[in-house]
Amino acid sequence: MASSSAPNLWVLLGLSLAGIMLMAKKFTKKVIKADFGAFVNKFEILPPPQPAPPKAPHPLTGLTFAVSDLFDINGYVTGFGHPDWERTHEAASQTSAVVSALVDGGATCVGKTVVDEMSFGISGENRHYGAPTNPVAPARIPGGSCSGAAVAVAAKLVDFSLGVDTVGGVRQPAGHCGVFGFRPSYGAVSHVGIVPVSTSFDTVGWFAVDPSILRRVGQVLLQVPLAVQRNPRNVIIADDCFQLSKVPVDQLTQVVIRSTESLFGKQVLKHENLSDYIASKVPSLKALDSKKSNGDVKFSSLRSLANMMQLIRRNEFNHNHFEWINSVKPAIDPLISALVHERMELAEKDLENFRSVKGELRSALNSLLKDDGVIVIPTVSSPPPKLGAKELLSEDYLLNEFSLTGLASISGCCQVTIPLGLYENYPVSVSFIARHGGDRFLLDTLNIMHASLQKNADEAGKSKSSSDVVTKEASADMAKEKGNSAFKAKNWQNAIKFYTDAIKLNSSNATYFNNRAAAYLEVGSFIQAEADCSKAIDLDKKNVKAYLRRGTAREMLGYYKEAIEDFRYALILEPTNKRAAASADRLTKLFQ
Template sequence: MRDPWNAFMPYPDADVGHAAIGPLSGLRLAVKDLFDVAGYPTAAGNAAVLAASGIKTSTAPLVQTLLDTGACFVGKTNTDELAYSLIGGDIHFGMPINPRDPDLIPGGSSSGSAVAVAAGLADVGLGTDTSGSIRLPAAVNGLIGWRPTHGGLNNRALRPLAPNFDVPGFMTRSLEPMAAVMSAVGMHAASDRPQSILIPEDIFATIDDAVADQMIASLRSAGIPVREVGAISWLNLDELAWAFTTILQREAWESNRSLLERSMHAIAPDIAARLLSGSRLSEEEVLEARRIREQFSKEIDRLFGEDVLVALPTLAAKPPRRDAAPRCLAAFRSACIKLLCLSGLSGCPQLALPIARPGGNISLSLLGKRGADRMLLDVAKLLRVE
């Protein structure tokens, strides 16, 4: 396959079979290089991990489910190193090129899967989402991005980053193939609809007024009552982002401790620094972060007990240029985590989708209670989207 976008890992082709008939027949599947696929190594965006991988003899169960329902494997895709970034770059294998705007970052860490779908090289991009690694690249590339309920999909033979936040998920160009994927992995059509969609004023106040107005207008087109609320939590976004980042850093260090000890020189300096920061956290800090997470999760459970969905901007800022200074990339990442962490902390599903507007597209997200994944898609079908 010709790949001018650097979406795929440069592996020799191996025969990966799939069912001739099934609900995903005719759909091309790109798989993030964190999942094992028989006949291929798994590098996780790192040369040392690649060197130690060997050729896998079995396929991750989730990938096998997709193959058994008719999806055709077209390759393993690039990822940020160790899946520990939201930008899309990698010092070992390069940064994929954003097909919508080559000057901008592609977003990560599921960068290759997003670019493959956006470029028309695949119909379904399988990725992972820990701190936004599906939702952010989906938003940057104008795609549908689904972060499932935590624990809802099989994650065996998937290299972990932060297990309490890691989830496999998908990106597509439109809602129809996403619906097919949801059915194939056991998320069947829902019969219920939310009583209302909530607009958190504190969050929408952080984005451009014209963009916020366009999002709210699209939400009203669904025919479901829209209610504005001051906030969805007593905790502010800075507190939530701190708690999320603290837990993420500790778990990322634990997941990669042996690699750090064995091959620190083979890890990009900024990634290594973030991993090491997790080792320096005190137990008091980690316990406080977990307490905040538990408190927020209880608040969200009470909120969703009222049979509502929450609407959110997917991104907190415009994507930076791919050649932006490291401090600009870090600022973008930190700003976006304040919104993207809400799903991770609560374990709730989130669906990001593009909305057409003059001058380009914006990405709106729907956040629902645990297990309401299909309801999010059903509501998205009612909205005026691209």
């Protein structure tokens, strides 16, 4: 009796321990730091006393802010996202010019926030300081490089925060954390007192949860004269850019379209294929290697810009920091190590071509936008991926992200990230881009449109549940079309993958099973092909192609009698079908 119960006791004990471990793991996941892991240092820099009346109070009175650990603060070492950098550098002897301007403007600085390691990533995950917790989606990345600054605002720990946007360091985490993010025109805000990453792209930007605060900060930092607000007369939806987004187009563009029409009229709206426009207006781009456009001609210009941006960023980063890296040999994330440990020197002709592309792109966008236009694009290509997801390492993901952020980074135009609520419980956003120097106009446009955008985004969210089926069916059909393209290109495995995606989204469509069966036949997976055809026939009893393909699969499996029945039934449905007649006759002569 004792011996027979012993194994059961061990099983129960094992299950109990497993349960405890699972509960502990579950409990650990729920523990979130009080500051969401956003800060590396906390302190207070208080503003000067308010001026006596009748002088106006400071413009930022009562606001608190944090700064990314790229800005010098007197008495603190600027950490640059790496403990070895902090260990080998002295404390700053003065405070960054922009930080001083904000404090003088009445705001209180309360600390420094986490950045990606050496500000070189885009996920916001720093293995030395941890990944700040995305308050809206705790299991998802906050986005980089200025992850902590975005999280501090999203968690309402501060009213606004400062970051440095090189290739998306402000815009991307703003999109992933559901806050406003502003990248001003290149050169519009002082760079004095910040650690350089890539000097051709580095731009001081800022985050806020309230567009009015975003604008107030802009009034202090941009130092542009007050002027009458101007309505946009040219709102351009970049249709090809929205094809890069995994969020259904209507979820994003319809909010903007409805707001624009209600505020300014339909005549203001335009649609543009931005990649084609850039290709026609930026001749120097043709000299770039566009082979990495993944064979998709539609996005070749955008992806060529993305490739160029990554190349220049790496070159300039090495120029700024290679000597330190080579002498200190810091422990660097393997994903970054390969890019920064090898010295890179671009030829002068490549640098000259880059300068030409930059100038031509700025001129092309300024010409398209003039003084009263904005381009609308998705801020990021997808909702925030999971922490540590393999997707973050894929070339496709990086190219899509940089294809969207490269427009403003390379042209130097200003861009604002605008949150539009949630899609499947994750933050989504769009971005408005205005011409270089159009910062005040862009902030004014956001201020004018914000209430309407918010209203339409809320209505879109409320109606989402009733349109989920339609959205899934549309997405399934898009996956099927991708499968058809892969099939035509004889890329059978990719075709199977896309058809499988379509089936997951809509398992009641016979065509998806039938098409996947055709791909399975091409790779010799006859059992799978037969099963898919049977499912297609269950869904559509008159599907001639399904009978023909199942007959073929059964013939290859040696089920000749069943194959003959399939071909004959196809003939009943379609008496003139020559393939069905020939196959039925051939098998009948051989096996009956």
